[in-house]
Amino acid sequence: MTAAEPRAGATGPHAHRSWWTGSPHRSLRPLIPLTLLCLAVLYACGGGTTVTETVEPPPPDPPTRPVPCNLAGAICAERVLIGSGVYLPVFSTHELATGDESASRGLIVVHGNNRNPDTYFLSGISAVTQGGVAATTAVVAPHFQTVDDGPGSDEPYWSSPGWKRGNLSRPEGPSPRVSSYTALDSIVQIFLDPSRFPAMRGIVVTGHSAGGQVLHRYAATSRVEESARDGVSFRYVVANPSTYLYLGPERENLDGNFTVPGGVGCDDYNEWHYGLEDRNSYAEALEADTIRSLLARRDVRILVGDADTLSASLDQSCGANLQGVNRYVRGQTLVRFMDALYGGHRHVETIVSGVGHSNRSMWTSPEGLGSLFGN
16 A cells, blocks of 8 residues: 555645645635636727626646655645545655655654654754755655544544554544554655665655654554665664553662563553563564564664653653653663663664754754764
């Protein structure tokens, strides 16, 4: 399922979206018909006959989509086929429906809890511009909708926690139901299609905050990388998530050791998406040991801001609090866990000094640019 289609016009079921109606191209309107009225002069010259002539000009041509397309509006929006007859809205700098023969890197940017792909799309564009790779990088920002976003009749939507965890779309929506991680797979597969992106050599998938939650679990469970064509590298950049996926039941105790907690009052602390128990259908397709192996050997960058210490929108459930007191601490604790129990893992921790919970500040910092595009 790798087809894509441009979004047509600003009418129909998508016209109410703020990022859709905010397009500068909604100001284009048909020209007012030219009406020539021959009144007193023609009456005098034409023997008392009044002639009225209306000339309709041809409709204006639709605006041409620029390449790269750097506007968070309708002209840069399209939809990706993620199942039989169902679509995911995205913003893209290079049209996925047709591809681009010069793009050698794909950057997929996953939004946070506010589900604002327009903001994240512009943050991704800022990152590739400041990183000096805009000319060769195709940026895509998917929109994982809930019912509150007014999805189209052929657009799956998820519960608010469900899209972060890779759950299936809501049963009240269109069929077939689709995992949000399967939707990400569909975008990756388009980048891997040599008929659309023949020069593709690297795919970076990143997310901030709730998008970072998506990324750590997706890095552990996606199967697309294993079937990618030769010569294409993958990287997963996880920025300031509320929680991480732990590959075992151990958590850090007060002595700084990793042991199985007892008497903490939350027996579900190791269930999906905090741990590997009671996994959803997307993750259950893999054995737990396979997930451990995949996450340990993949190129995962843990990007944390040392000023991200506040509790706004922080998961403070029992299972989350076992990972640490805030996002900054939780990122460092996760890497210590991997160091202690999964030697040889490829998680790389990078701390961004002076930055809090800001996706653009994280990605456009020197540390962020290095995590996204460096070695």
